Amino acid sequence: MSVPHGSGRNLSAALRRGLTFWRRSIQARLVVSTVLLGTVVISGMGWFLLRQTEQGLVDARVRSAIAEAANETVEAEKRLASVPGTDADAAQQIALLFEPIVERGTSRGFGVVLVGPITEGPDASEGGTRTSPGLDTAGVPESLRDHFADANRTAWTFTRVHQRLGEGEVDTAGVAVGHLVHLPADRGRYALYFLFPMDQEEETLALVTRALLTAGVLLLVLVAGLTWLVTRQVVTPIRLARRVAERLAAGQLEERLRVRGEDDIARLAQSFNQMAANLQRQIRQLEELSRVQRRFTSDVSHELRTPLTTVRMAGDVLHDARGDFDPVTARAAELLQTELDRFEGLLSDLLEISRFDAGAAVLDVDDVNLVDLAHRIVDMTRPLAEQRGTEVRVLATNAPVLAEADHRRVERILRNLVTNAIDHAESSGVVVYVAGNEHAASVAVRDHGIGLAAGESALVFNRFWRADPARARTSGGTGLGLAISLEDTHLHGGWLQAWGQPGKGAQFRLTLPRHAGGMLRQSPLPLVPTDVSATPAGREQS
Incomplete structure (x- = not known):
């Protein structure tokens, strides 16, 4: 797809105007530089605060999950310990172990997975699996399952919790905590996996993120506004000084800066006005000296015309009569005529130079x-x-x-x-x-x-x-x-x-x-x- 030539020219002209404005405006460069630096600083601080907040939320959730899983396991072991020794119904004991935990998990927001019995040794295997309603067993990491194949210690890890709620599915980060319990009925080892979703922590982190972004944007706007205001107070007198300096350079020697207050800017304006006054006085003096010099050159040139004309007439008479003179006198007459010609040319050139100096020369x-x-x-x-x-x-x-x-x-x-x-x-x-x-x-x-x-x-x-x-001037130049x-x-x-x-x-x-x-x-x-x-x-x- 081709870009119309008119659009390309407009874009190029706008880019040139923008670059010109960027080069000429100290205020724009200061504001942009401050905003960019503020963006870097605020972004770094925001990132650090977010990481600290996230770490604090995660650590708190892990501690609460481990503690709650331990309490549930202890309660389950107490219930199993209260079962009579003559009771050998494993299914009933599993229900006694699992169902109360599922009920409390539904009300408290965590899921439970029961796996067992688990056999040890090289041919280790897992028995049946029971889960809370809607909970996907994929939320139990393989690393946590493998841990209980040959160990009895409690373990935990991060995971993703998959739940089906009504017609939708929820997938959130979470914490998986595993405990081993022994069933009296069959003396088997059963693994209890507690899956604690961290949706509340994610919502809290999102809320903090939005708050930090909003605060950062408002802070950047505030910094840009303050920078613009401060630089304006400094740049505006400089711009006024530039305009006055341009008028002075254009010949408007009466221009001066307005002095307000007694701060550094006001003192700068006073110094500028004093400098302008001194320059005006010196320029006036130079103009007057130049005018006097031009007038002197013109007057001298004109005043010399009359005696030169008289000397020229006498010189012409002597030059025409040089044949009647002796050789020395005749040569003197010729030299006089030559120098009179050069003197006349010099006067003409001086008059022409004076016209140039006075600005009176025109073209035909x-x-x-x-x-x-x-x-x-x-x-x-x-x-x-x-x-x-x-x-x-x-x-x-x-x-x-x-x-x-x-x-x-x-x-x-x-x-x-x-x-x-x-x-x-x-x-x-x-x-x-x-x-x-x-x-x-x-x-x-x-x-x-x-x-x-x-x-x-x-x-x-x-x-x-x-x-x-x-070197002699053969042509008689002036x-x-x-x-x-x-x-x-x-x-x-x-x-x-x-x-x-x-x-x-x-x-x-x-x-x-x-x-x-x-x-x-x-x-x-x-x-x-x-x-x-x-x-x-x-x-x-x-």
Whole structure:
């Protein structure tokens, strides 16, 4: 029989919800653990009490059965002793022996079996058998019968007592007690077996069992309730603290816990509120310092625009007239023009960084063909590559690789990656890979230069960081290019990742979602180049 798919999904969802609740709820785990431990303890105590009660009932019943059987045997022997010595009627003496015992057994609740005469020796045998009405002789165990074949001592054993009462039958545990008597008429040995059923003891034991079960269940319910109540008093403030902590983490810095009483929980709430107040004050201070820093950077950048423009105009005049200068002055004019270009680029980058810090950067989304963009960037950087003696190639499919992105920002990312690769390629060539799939588009820039040491791939996107501080920036970079590229990538919801290995070069990979706002799960291009097997350094900036 097959289970419907809907039922299977519902069962799986319910199981997941139950497991989630179990993992997250301390109260549920404490209650269940306490109930399980209480079940083990109560079960052990109940079992011990039942065994003790059962043993006490059985011992009492055995003692009373042996005593009653002995009394009946003594009474029977007295009746036989009162028979005249001239009476040789064995049947009459058997009736005198057996019938009074049967009558008392009927009123007192035990049965009697008379077997005899019993002969001794290797050919021992038993004579006739007489029983109480409705009593089955199978209740006399063979072991007890065999005992009187060659012994005269009284014996007893446990047995099952079978009785026919009206139209039904009763089968209960019981005690069988055997005695030997001698009949004067024929000098024979007769065995009297008394069968005492223990139905009352069984009823008493069942009653005790039900009482213990009821008491155990009620005790477990009480323990579960008390545990739930106690844990609730402890867990509820913890849950409130968790909710307040979540609101604090979400930026609601004014949230506080309500303090009630003077116990440990109240003191914990006071400490929590004090911590939250200190964090709020420090966060406000940091926000104010950050705001001041951003404002300072923005103001400085804007204020430098005017003198830079003036210096730029003067520098352009000197640069255009450098042919009329002596060689030293002409060289100074050229250096001034180069540094002015770099200074202007640095100001532009600082302004862009300040916009990112202020959260004012926005996207102008359009369809961007990364293949065409990669070829255009390679054409733009070709003079720099020829100056370095480096060849830059694009490896991509003929089909366009489209992504919904800000064309200006993606172009800036690729330009920074390619110029950075040319700076570190050391005449070994740079390869730009472009690929895409249904969900993502990716560009990887590979160089075979000095590479990155272990841990440096986590630092390359830091502002003004350089792998070799003594190394000149051939491209005239400001040290902010990769940091701005990372911010541009984050603005698109993409990944910018770096891999490097000393002596084997480096590879930077940009991965963007094909559609704006999409989620990335994997990249169409590998982060580690296919020509390298070991990956001691690699970092995902996402």
